[in-house]
Structures are given as structure tokens and as C-alpha cells.
Amino acid sequence: MAIRSFFLFILFFSSSISPVFSLYEDQVGLMDWHQQYIGKVKQAVFSSQRAGRKRVVVSTEENVIASLDLRHGEIFWRHLLGADDVIDGIDIGLGKYVITLSSGGSILRSWNLPDGQMVWESSLQGPKHSKSFLLVPTNLKFDKDNLLVVFSNGRLHAISCIDGEVLWKKDFEAESFEVQQVILPPGSDLIHVVGFAALSQFEMYQINAKNGELLKHESASFSSGFSGQVSLVSTETVVALDSTGSILLTISFQDGKISSQQTPISNLVEDSLGPAVIIPSSVSGIFAIKTDAVTIFIRVIGKGNLEVVEKTTHEIAVSDALSISEDQQAFALIQHASSEIHLTVKLAHDWDGNLLKESVKMDRQRGLVHKVFINNYIRTDRSYGFRVLIVMEDHSLLLLQQGEIVWSREDGLASIIDVTTSELPVERDGVSVAKVEHNLFEWLKGHMLKLKGTLMLASPEDMAAIQSMRLKSSEKSKMTRDHNGFRKLLIVLTRAGKLFALHTGDGRIVWSYLLRSLHKSEACQSPIGLNLYQWQVPHHHAMDENPSVLVVSRCGPSSDTSGVLSFVDTYTGKELSSLSLDHAVVQVIPLPYTDSTEQRLHLLIDADKHAHLYPKTSGALSIFKREFSNIYWYSVEDQNGIIKGHALKCKCTGEVADEFCFDTRDLWSVVFPSESEKTIATVTRKLNEVVHTQAKVVADQDVMYKYISRNLLFVATVAPKGSGEIGSVTPEESWLVAYLIDTVTGRILHRVTHHGSQGPVHAVFSENWVVYHYFNLRAHRYEMSVIEIYDQSRADNKDVWKLVLGKHNLTSPISLFSRPEVITKSQSYFFTHSLKAIAVTSTAKGITSKQLLLGTIGDQVLALDKRFLDPRRTVNPTQLEKEEGIIPLTESLPIIPQSYVTHALRVEGLRGIITVPAKLESTTLVFAHGVDLFFTQLAPSRTYDSLTEDFSYALLLITIVALVAAIFVTWRLSERKELQEKWSFYSAFASQSTFSSLHFSDN
């Protein structure tokens, strides 16, 4: 009995030990999460189908066209067009095709509305670049075929809605003609094309929609010229502003005759406020102009009589017109008032009467309303209801209906600029411990279920219960720091200037903050966020402080505009302070020093090459002074192909005494010959990377010392001719040169030329190696190369006795001014995919072996063991090398389908991969972002230091109990046996003695 139970245990154990190589199906979603976004909506079209699901088709600034569920905001389908395929217009044709015009009006596509399949695509060429318009008339027929009218690249096209065939086209070749509007008067077969020519000429073309014949061409000249856009107030009237922005021109072209009227704005508004611009809208009879502070709505009465209907100083957004019946048009108007927004829906011809007036409470962190799209529906009482889709300043998308926010999408997360992480608060007394343990019965039940699952006794319902239990595990989404360091906050900065904190457990938004410093203001016209840095990471003597991040931004696209710093608390999401700098920010250098409150020192380099120290405290200054002569940095001038090294010189010698400002000097320069080389990639090591061991033991018990320097820079240059598209040059005139440059002394440590190769180059630098990816024109394949760099100056430290007696130079400080004795090893391999991003896993202590994370062209993340990129690989490794783990050399790197980190998912528009070490050495956290977000945990050498998530504690418990029971049983058995033995011995002895005594008595 006991033996049998022993065998059973062995069976149990062997089944539970079976190793886990990759993800199983039921582990999806356990440690990873995936979020889908679309980006800031540019244009929205509501599907007016009566039957079927209500949907809205949107195009976004991330070049996504998507069909969203109007009830919940979920994505039905979505297509990401290429980065240079910007969407110019979308519309719905025949009620079932989504028509998109993209790439500057040169590609017209039609998609099936229900499932998003592409129906046709046609390419439209034209004589010159121009504005593009897409018009889908409802009643324009041509041989039972609905027509699409597209104006693009200076040519007017009529295209069949069914198959995308161009039916006719008409060129507008006049050199200076700039199209402003294409008008289709309803119920006629005419197309009006209006525009400006030679800055002061107004042109109107009348075209027959059936065949593209030019019917009429009129022009009139206006001496005052035009500025900005025109607003269409009726099918035969447009309003424009003159070049000074102070006179309104009302131009009507009834019956092909141009007549006009000029009205100075000062006539309409008493206190004129500088130049105005026209807000584009298509509401008939009404247009809006905006000056610096005031928005004015003006109604056009009759022929050119203007009347101001409203003047407001609030921020305002207007939707396009929506025709609700034959002669009625409605439009939506949104006004801001402190924490609320007021939505009004009005009829175009009746300004004072409101169809709808609602107030909606709006989160201040969403900022202003940027766009409004209106849609109507029929209420249960058969009256008209309106809902509006609004796009906010933070790029989020909301649907308002009946005075409520029906749904919202945080689409700002589709355009992440920078990512950093922050620890969660430590669990303290009073913070409730995991709720899981509260109910012992529940806990036991859960584990019994898991046990059943392990023993394959579970029914499908049980399996579902197990799965949902695992996914919901509240453990991973708690708001406190965990022992393994899996729970963190991902702080992301989006293009809209909003900071989000995402929880790594389930990806939910913990807080979000629209940076006030990134608001448009007098001083800062078009602020843009640049980077995120960890400002304060409390650990030693500032435990009670909250960690904070530094957001660096500047007031304009060019690098010499002044910068803005904001400091944001990562626990609360509140801005601690913000600084408007009086200098520009060209480069930010986080220094490896912290002051007494654990604030990290940062050096900001401005456009005049002055260095500014932050934080501006005396403590920081004294720390900085101590390390003054040991601070070096470099700058890359991409245009000139020059890399320069800098050091600090002395205090600024300006007129204003600023003790935190320092002059700099150039120490070295590397000038790439402009006729043969152009820099395309520069990569350094991550600042916070940890290297566990400096030495590498190779097969024959030999030691090689890694050349580990934080000051190494990898630079890739290509021939200027070969910097274009792949295939634009022949292999003979294209080459790629890889450099390893020491950034303190400017020494070129390694320089190697790949002939017949071409960019784009994606590279990653870690420890003492760099891996880069490029295209080999000769082999017509992508290639990846590795360079490892080893230090020879310490190669003598192999003798154990030297190490024991301390006669080695391993602990002596290293100066980069010594002449380096390095050797490099490199190897190249073919690789199938082209890449979008490349990263390397990083762990807490750097012991775990590394994996490369490759963002493939299919928007997936592939993990590739670094061992495949080991320059010591040979075709036939010796036995010793094999034991060391060297893989036989193959010409190409393998792509193992199981090693896709993103498994079945895609991170659409993948832009970056970020790895963060967890506290558990074996595990690294991976965050991939693009239009979508994806997060997971990776264990490159498997989780050797912890039990896996699905480890069955109940099984362990039962095993222990059973073992204890078995010990008891066997103990009892053996005791019984012992007793028996004793008895038998006794009785044998006794019988023998009686026998002998008998015998004796016989004698």
C-alpha cells in the first residue's frame, strides 16, 4: 500500500515539474494586456443605415480609419495606413462603402462598411500639388452608377462608386490657381470649382458633372488680396477675408456672374481686435470668424448683408451642418464654462431658437473641445434627437447623448512620445492586505479547482471558472508595491501633452494629467512635449517623499525656442511645479548623482552651448562642483555629419550672474566626409543598465574581460546616395560604416565597413555588445550584425594567485585617457524581417541571459536569444564550446513561432519597445507602444527563481499531508514488525530454552 502511494506521489511530482517553454493558450492575458486605440479623430462620418448596428466611421491623425460601435465605442474594424499615407477625407458612398482619399489626394480607396474589406483602390495623378476634396453626392448618377467627385493634385475626377474607375477628368493647369472649394449644388448637374489665382484673382469654373465639360469660367480681381480659407455660406456664396484680415469679402456667383461686397469687420464689431481668421464650417447662411480673444458668428442675409448674431469670448467649437429635412439644417455648438461644457444644437436659419441645450460635466484633464461631429436619431416619441461626438484637447473621443457621456475613448494613448516607470507606494499598516486571504473557504475552493484542472478532472465549466479566476486575480492590480516588482506605474507622455499613469497589472489608467505648461499661452505659442525623466526616485533617505518625473517641453518646433520644465508627482498625478526657462533646451543629460532629497541632477544644454544645472539648489551645486571635471557629453549634428565632445569650462560669463549656468568647450570632433558618409543612427547604452559580471569565461577555461564603458557610442553612416529607399542604389555605390566611439576622448575604437549595404539601421547597445540591423543589397536580404568589444588591458588577470594576492588591476580606477587595448569580435547573419524597433531585455542584476526584442514589420514583438548573435559561433563548435552553449553557426537567424512575445496579437503601428527590470532577477517587464499598447512579463531564462503563477499550492499541501500520513503508516508498520520480531525472538528463545531444559532434564 505504502509503496503504491509513493509511486503516485512520484507521478504527481513529475507531472507538476514539467517545464514551461513558452506561453500556453490559457496563459494569455494572465500577465499581459493589450489595448487598442485609433488616435486623434480628424473626421467622422455616421453611418445612416436604418437597420443594423449603429456605427461611426472615423479617420485619425495616426492614419487610421476605423469603424466604431456608436453604442459602446468599441472598434468594429480598423485599418492603419502607412506613415506617409495621410488621410485627406472620408465619406460613405451608397450607404455601404467607406471612401477614403489619402496620400495628398493621390490614392482613393473604397472599403466595405460592415467588415472593412477593401473593395477597390485607384490611384489619381495630377499635374500639380493642390488641396484635395472628396465629395460623395447622393443624387448624381451616371449610367445607374453613383459618382464620386474628387479634386486632387490640380485635377477634377469623377469616379465610379462601384469599381473606382475614373469616368472623366478635367485639369486645372493654370499655374497660380489655388482651389478653395468644390461645390455641388443639390439637384443640378453642375460642379462649381472656386479658388484664387495670383493672390488677388477670384476664379470660378462651372463644370458639367456628366462629362466634365467646362461650361463657364469667370474671374474677378480683388486688389486687396485674400488670406486664409473661405467659408461657404450657400451653394452660390462664399465669404473670404482680405490679406490684412480686417475686411470681409462676400462673393456670390449666381448664374455664373461674380458679384461681391466688402464689409470691414470694424463695421460689424465696434472694438476691432486685430486680424481675424475664418473658422471653417459648412453651415449655410452662417459663418464664424475668430480673432485673438473673440469668436464672432455672422449671418449672411440676402446678397451680402452681414449681421452679427453672437459674440463670445469662450472657447467654442462648431460642427458641420446636418440636414434633418428638405430645407432644414442643424448644427452643434459647444461652449466651455469652467468645469462644464454647454452643447447647443441650432437650426441654421434660426439662431435664437435652440433645438437642444444640454450641459455636461467635463473632466478638466480633457482640456478644450477641438472638434464636434453631430448626428441625429429618432427618439421613441418620434421627435428628433441629437448626439454629438467630440474630440478633446487630449485627443480623447467622447459621445454625448441626452446630456451624458455615453462612452469615451482615451485615444491620446495612440501617440506616446516617451515612457518612464515609477514604483508604487510601499504597503503600510492600515492598507488592507490582499483580499484573497479573507475567505479561507473561497481560497481552498479556488485551489481545489486548480488541482482538478491539474489532474485533468475539471469539466469545461470548471475550466472557465479557473481561467476567469486567474485573469481576475486582484493580486496583480493592487495599488501597492509587490515583492517581485511586477507592479509598477508606467508614466507615458502623449503628443497631446497629457501624462498618463498606467498600472502594469491590468493596464488601467490610474491618473491622467493634462500638463498646464503645455497649454497654449502668450509666451508659449505651440508647446510640444519632448521627454520624460525620472526626477526623484526616493529610496534611501527620502522614503516619505513621493517619486516625481520631469517633463521637458519647448515652445515651438525649432530647437532654439525656450523650454518649459514641469515636475509631476507620480502617485497623485499633480503638478508640483513648473518652470518657464529663459533658455532653449537642446539636450538633457541626466547625471548619475542625486542630492539629499534624492532629486536627480540634470544638465540642460541650450542653443548657445551653455550648460544649466537643475535642480537649482546649493546642495546640488556642491555635488556638481565635486564632479565638475568628470562630466563629459557629446552632441551629434546630423545635418553636418559632425560628432563633437564637450566638457564644462567655467561659470557663465554673461551679464547676469547665474551660478547654475556653465560655459562649455569642445574637446574633440569627428567629421564624416560629406561626400561619402551620412549618419543615420546613433545608439548608446541605457544609463540604468546593470552588468553583473565583467568577465566572460570561454570554452577553454580562458577569461575574456568585457569592455564595459558607459561612454560608448555606436554610430552608423551610409553613403549619401544610399540613404533613400532600399533598392534606389546599386550595391557598388552603397555602403554602411559602423563605428564605436568613446564619447569622452573621441577615440574611434572600432570602425568597420559593410559594402553593398544600406539603411535603415536599427541598433541596440547593451553591456559590451551592439547589434544592428540593415539591408544587404548584394544578398537581397536583411542582415543583422553583432560587435562585441573586449578589454585586453586586463587580460593578464587570469592567474588565480594574482587575484588572491591582490596583484591585479581589476579594482583600480579606469581612465579613458589611457590608450585602450581592445579587441572586437563580430559576425553577421541574415534575418528575414525588416524591423520597426529593437530593444534588449534588462533585469535587476543583469545575471539572466539577454534576449533581443525585435519589433517586426508585422507589428509583433519577437524575442530572439542573444546566443544566436554570438560572434564566437562556428559551423562546428567543439565539445567544450557546445557545453558552454554556443550554437552551431547558421547563415540566418531562426524565427521560432513560439517566441513571439505578442503571441497572436498585433501592436498596430509599433514605434517603441521599452524594457524595465522587475525586482525578481529572472523577469523583465516589456512595454510595446504604437497605436496599440501591449505589456507583458518576460523571463528570458525562464523563471528559475520563483514558482510559476499556476503552481498548485493545494497539490503541494496534499502531498505533504499524504507524506506525513505515509510516514505514520510506515512507522506503525515498522513498529509492529519490530514488535513481532521481538516476540518471535523471545518465543524462539523461550522454546529453545524449554527445549534445552528438557534435553538437560533428559540427561
Place this chain on the structure above:
Amino acid sequence: MKWVEVIVSFILTLSFLSFPSCGFQSDELLVDDEEFGLEGAPQHRSPEPIPTRSPPVTSPTRKRHSDLDSDSKIQFSLDHAFGDSDFSPAGTFSARLKTWSHGGQTLTKLRFSRNSFSDVEKEKFKNLLESDDFYRIRLPSNVLSPPGRDFIISSVKARCLPRESLDEHFVIHMEGVNVLAVNYGSPGSCPYPRNLKLPAKWSFSSHTVLKNSEQAPRAPVFTEEILGGENAEGEVVQPAERSFWAKYWMYLIPLGLIVMNAITQAMNMPEEQATGQVPAQGQLSAGAVQRGPSSAVRRR
């Protein structure tokens, strides 16, 4: 298979051999010793011919010399600066410009003549040593039309240079007639707490090395061996196959122990019964039955 190995090892050894040759066959050039001026480091030629780089657009030397594989002498100057002072001439490099038949131009036979320090310069250098400041040098980025686009600057802490004399080491990275970068420093190490040490001799001993780009190792191509490849793979895999014992010894040993334990247990059981029977007989005969009827008894 074998010959690929040979070729690979040959290429490897070639590349390994050729690499240090740049570092060690340096063209040491002593200023005072014009006669013994050694040649510039032999240009690293990889086994395959390097495709032509676009030659400089304006090359006055090519006009001057009608024949193609021609040599011409050129000179370019080295400037130096003490700390943040302005640059002043410090020496002259002279070299032969070799024009290859395919149009490329390279420098060979680099010589360097260093001007010795004047008294003012000595004083300046002493100041540098005292303040542990930088001694900076610069070269033109194009040797034919100096200074080219910009000067190539390099600097070193002055305290790294003095030994017996002032020892300096130049590694000039060239690309045709363009100077990419110059690695300037002491020929040996410069241990970190830099101590103030004045040179015994105020003369320079200079070492210069010219370096051109190396060619990257090609990605391995096994196209000829598609058939043999499988074999080779099989060969590779087989030795990796370990014996059953080698793979599972850690499971087998405890299993064996358990089995042995079980066997002894099982051996003991009948023995126990057997030993139990003998005394039972005795007991029976003795009439001293203490236990209930045993199975052995019943079997009787």
C-alpha cells in the same frame, strides 16, 4: 564541409592577423630622426578588392599628375592649443598621396615632424600640468584642401603625456583623403589619480598610425551545401544526444532507491511471515498462543 572550415578559419586568422598588424607595425616616427622615419602603417587591404569610393570632386593633385597610379607628396599641419587658448602650429605631417587606378586616393608613408616647444609654450604646458587641464590638437579634415569642412579636434589631459620625454600617440582615421578622427593620447596607460609629473626631457616622442576602414566579415553563406547541410546538421545533433542515463540520472537515482527500499520491504515481509511462522509453530507446540489466529495458522 571540411574545406569550408578551412576557409572560415583562414579568413578568421587572416582578419585576426591583420588586425593587430595595424596596432603594432606602427609607423614610429622620431622627430629628430628623419632618416629612420618609418613608413605609415601599411594600409589594411582586405582579401577582396574594396569597391571604389567616390573620389573627391575637386582634387588638384589629379590634375597635376596625368598618370594614374601616381604618387605625390603632400603636407598638412598639426595645430595645438593649451587649455582654451587659440591654436598655433605644432608640427607637420608629410605623406605620399597614392592615386589608385580605380580613382581612389590614399595616403602612405606618413611622416611627422614635431616642432619642439618654445619657452613660452613650455610655460603654458607647465600651467596645464598644474591645473590638470586639456592639451588640444587639431588636424584639417581634408588633407588636400585644408581645413576641409571643419577641423578635427582631439584633446587629452596634459598630465597623461609626460614620461621620460613627452610621449604622444596619434591614430589618424582616414577615409581616402579625408581625416575622420584622430585618437590622441599617451601611448600607454594614464592611471586615474593623475599625478603632477614634469617630463625629464622637453622633447616629443611621437608615434603615428594611419588607419583605414576595415571590411566587415560577410554573413556566412552555405549555398553550395544545401545537400550536405542536412548531413552536417545530423552530425551536429548526434553527439548532442546524450545517453538515457546521462539525461535522467537525477530521476533514476531516487527512483532506484525507492525501488530498492520497496524490494527490501517486500523481501522483509515474507521473511517476517516466514520468521513469524517458525516461532508460531514453536508457540503452538509450546501452547503459548498470544495472538489471535494468524493467517499461517488458518492456512494449516
